[in-house]
Amino acid sequence: MNTVLLETLRQRIGTPHVLTAPFDIAPYCTDWRGRYTGQPLCVAKPANAEEVAAVVQACAVADVAVVPQGGNTGLCGGATPTGGEVVINLTRLNRIRAIDTDNNTITVEAGCTLAAVQDAATNAGRLFPLSLAAEGTATIGGNLATNAGGVQVLRYGNARELCLGLEIVLPDGRLWNGLRALRKDNTGYDMKHLFIGAEGTLGLITAAVLKLFSRPHQSATAWVAVATPVQAVALLTHFREKIGGRVTAFELVGRPALDLVLQHIPGSRDPLAERSPWQVLIELSDTMESDLGAALENTLAVAIEAGEATDAAITRNETQAHALWALRENIAEAQRVEGLSIKHDISVPVSRIAEFIERADAQLETTFPGVRIVCFGHLGDGNLHYNQSKPITQDNAAFIAQTDAVNRIVHDLAHELDGSISAEHGLGQLKREEILRYKDPIEMDLMRAVKRAIDPHGRMNPGKVL
Secondary structure, rough: OOHHHHHHHHHHHOOHHOOOHHHHHHHHHOOOOOOOOOOOOOOOOOOOOOHHHHHHHHHHOOOOOOEEEEOOOOOOOOOOOOOOOEEEEOOOOOOEEEEEEEEEEEEEEOEEHHHHHHHHHHHEEOOOOOOOOOOOOOEHHHHHOOOOOOOHHHHHHHHHEEEEEEEEEEEOOOOOEEEOOOOOOOOOOOOHHOOOOOOOOOOOOEEEEOEEOOOOEEEEEEHHHHHHHHHHHHHHHHHHHHHHHEEEEEEEEHHHHHHHHHHOOOOOOOOOOOOOOEEEEEEEOOOOOOOHHHHHHHHHHHHHHOOOEEEEOEEEHHEEEEHHHHHHHOHHHHHHHHHOOOOEEEEEOOOHHHHHHHHHHHHHHHHOOOOEEEEEHHHHHOEEEEEEOOOOOOHHHHHOOOOHHHHHHHEEEEEEEOOOOOOOOOOOOOOHHHHHHHHOOHHHHHHHHHHHHEEEEEEEOOOOOO
């Protein structure tokens, strides 16, 4: 054990914030899915950017690698130690530094939960639109490090599009203040974009300037039955043409995904009387005073008449809307209760979603008879969570052992359709080798060159991404 480094860290951030006992560090050593576990030298919990810089600088002197960590809700092992590193948990950096309603920006520290940022924006009469199921635990630093997406990318964009500036601790411990709140700044390379989506392999995000938006005055939500993904895409096109930018979210839910929620999440119920193979959750919102409910109802009526949908349940109040969103947001938890599954986070152009589902389903069902395919995701931006398991526990263990073969079918097809094998979860440890099959070698060379230039000793989150 590196006792000199541990003593230095205790001096710089306080003994209570340098965890070494197995019981104390256990929550920080395993990823959310329980797939990866590592034994770090310690877990350091600095309280501000200067303390983060002091920790990183001490690790650089000792030639010890660091693993940045926020809420530890990642799904690819990107915030999990591999062994011997210092985990730098940033959850104590949880201050809202500033809100500028005239500039529509909020400056927050990396350890703020996404929900806390949303609440701060709401209290200021504004909207921070990034939204995902783990928002009560996931931190904004992790959201930016993985370029998180969520359910409102269709209207507002990924985390990258919502960020104007960053504060970064570099691998040698220097603290770069790039907290600019500018929409226009053409003064050379836009360095923040190197760190967004880099999963902590280039530096540690300690604070960010984020965009705010006017709060919608009203919203309208519906749960819609469709017969096929082809119909779902046609319905999306119909809504974009008739409703335009007021379409906030457009989520696809396959029947097996909904059935798992109904089975495992107490209080869940099917919004429609007749079972449908596919469902779409649609949300509209508007900052102007208008009758969104009527617009939603009329647009759906035309769509049903045109054969783009078969039935719909339109909410009449916020409680009903929350109930519909709970069906969508509890799919991941229902899968956890059900047991292990092979998970994929792919994206393809929206126009090829239906082709992907049809072809991938057929190949998997032919190769693995009896496979259960749980398909759901953000249809509006082309991102599907496409997961497989076997319903019988004994069969499932053997099926999970064939993960590589399943991945090959799913990832090869996504790549063939001009898609990506990671839409919003990142690469982490899980897809670090897999990406080499699909990334252009020139692009990989460029990524390695950037890594060597900024982190020449490879101390930043080793074993992840590259």
